[in-house]
Amino acid sequence: MPQPDTIPAQRAQPGHRVLCIAYPRAMSLDITGPMQVFATANDVRQRQGLPAFYELVFAGLEAGPVSLSCGLQILATQGLRQLRPGANSTVLIPGGDGVVEVQHHSGLRQWLQRTAPKVQRLGSVCSGALILARAGLLDGLPATTHWCRLAELAAMERPIQVEGDRLHTFDANHPQQRHIFTSAGVTSGIDLALGLVEADLGRSMALAVARHLVMFVRRPGGQAQFSPLLAAETTQAPRLAGLLEWIPGHLGERLSVEQLAAQACLPPRTLARVFQQELGTTPARYVERVRLQAATTLLSQRQASVSTVARICGFGHPENLRRSFHKTLAVSPQAFAERFGTG
Structure with missing residues (x-):
């Protein structure tokens, strides 16, 4: 799908909305991990006497409770039909066991295809990359996903540059990769969110958030260090x-x-x-x-x-x-x- 020429800005606009689209059996950490990074950035700003920068929206395929893979339920305040994300929005698609079914959900696929040209950024966490790939949004782009899903992503008949040892593909200096991007397994969604905070609010804010969450602002190494080296039995x-x-x-x-x-x-x-x-x-x-x-x-x-x-x-x-x-x-x-x- 062609990338829009109307979203060149590197920094998010004030009052930036972050929409996370939940679905049945999504992984809870794929949702709560990145969203907590944005919430912590708001907390740090408010302690500095500044207004909150991010508006966090938990949405679903339909409005109402959504059961995640760990048994936790979250409340989707809006469904796809109610969502109207604009140019000051970031949309995040989580991964999880439910991706097996939801990657074929025609309503979500069509919504993503309509939404991608309108929003400032659209990205995936973990196996959520499969959903973006099914929608044709990763064509011609570098992409990664959880190490156990890399072969599945590579097997899709799409012109995707699968890169298995990156924590995420967001690049604030590259027009296409700061518009549509992916991240690797589970906690790499937090690394991705920190990268977005740095692009929006600067490195000092990203460092402050990382310090508060007790983590690297940029984790050394790729995801190969977490995957089994010996796949052949x-x-x-x-x-x-x-x-x-x-x-x-x-x-x-x-x-x-x-x-x-x-x-x-x-x-x-x-x-x-x-x-x-x-x-x-x-x-x-x-x-x-x-x-x-x-x-x-x-x-x-x-x-x-x-x-x-x-x-x-x-x-x-x-x-x-x-x-x-x-x-x-x-x-x-x-x-x-x-x-x-x-x-």
Whole structure:
């Protein structure tokens, strides 16, 4: 769908309305997380003697109570037919289990298509990106969603630039990406909302809100650091099942292609071909992923130092571990341990 030329402003207009469209079995945090960021910005402004900037509207497919995936009910004060969002509005579409059905809701799809050219901004949280994609609103744009929905988004026959390791695609300096945008899994909707506050009210306000909510104003790394690294199960690769079960117990060894081939009783070339056919990767890359998974587990449990983790997981030198972390998770081993350590 063509992007409007009538919404070039980077900053939201005074008295800005934020409309969140709830639907049955939407995820509560996809709704309350971003909306609390805007509410906190209002609180900070009022403590500074300034008027509230955001007007928060909870709407639904129809007016009335909406049951969310956690069992909580919220009251939608307006339904789609009553909503009249204008150029001073931001519309947010949450994700959740209910997206499976609601992405095919023709009334919502048509409302989004009519509304998109009229509002200043329209974005999604988590799997809400699937709803925008079904409406054709992500065509030609970068988009992300929850890591478990990325394949579904990529499988849609739409010209969407799926980017799996971004927390959100809002870009205040890019006309299209500050008009229509997406965010990744669940709490990344809060990161998105902070980005919108920064664009509207400046970095100092975004910092004040982040400080109040005890969070990063810009979280380092992408969503890959939260998703399972090892999606391939041994059931997907029956010819390699024995080898895949053997590898985790021998990570400290060299694990060359020749050693892996000998363990699997296959010639090295055949092993490489089977890995590519059944797992879509090379033996060396698969081993690195298993080593990285083991390292993240040890670091999150605070069971060993970075240098010890590097050694016992087969990275050898800590620098090799650091490079692997930055390449895959966009964060250092030290930062990962500090952020996710539970021991």
